Amino acid sequence: MYEPIRTRSVHTLTDDAPYPHRTREEELDIQLAGHLSALLAVTDELGLDEAAERIAAQVARLRGAPPVRHAALSDSDPAALHHRAHALAGRALVVAASRADTAVAILSAERMDAHTAALAELRPVGAL
Template identity: 40%
Template sequence: MYEQPKVAVHAQRRASARAHNSNAHGPASTPGAGAVPHASPLTGHLAALVSATEAVRQAAESPEQRAELDAALAGLHARLAALAPAGAVPAQTTGGVIGRPGGSRLAMAHEHAHALAGRLLVVAAAQQDTVTAMLACRRMDAHAAARSAL
């Protein structure tokens, strides 16, 4: 008598478990359930990067740098609005970058923004959010290039 391999059953169970854990089961997909809107884990990281990018923009001296940072801020704000339900965007910190002796304020701001973009990339990859991961990569590249140009 032939017995079906148990591996196939196990694989089928794993596939159905993955389908069950999809992102389609969030509060946005259950209207009227009395769910309180919540922010995704990415929104806090995005808000921190927005704040750091604004600090870099304030420290930037040339109009070209400010124009690039304005475009970056527009993209970050758009992604934050897309991820966060209305009213669920975390408060942004306005803490400045603490300078070290011998370091410029702009260089420190770029370094801080680069680190925050790296954290955003890690969280976006864990959440399998390709759009946010690509945005974080672009910001990391821009801050690294600006930091090395100083």
């Protein structure tokens, strides 16, 4: 009554697929290196050399090569840069926790604390 299916299902995974397959760990490594690279750019812009070196070391570990460093300064508001760095460190912390990368998780949490403290110093007393 029905004609049999003569071709393979499009839902079947094959090893000879025309696109590369990555493991979950590889995808998390790529994502984490991206967040840390963005954090490195903001950290360089803020002139936090010691923190930038620690972040660069983790990016190099994840990528297998040293990161390209941010050279130009945008003269952005320091408070805006600290907010951005805090958000990027938070994203890195979430991915590091998912990946069970303790070194990056600790570094990210330390950077979040440092940017929170810097923001508190930049705000006038009594301001929200």
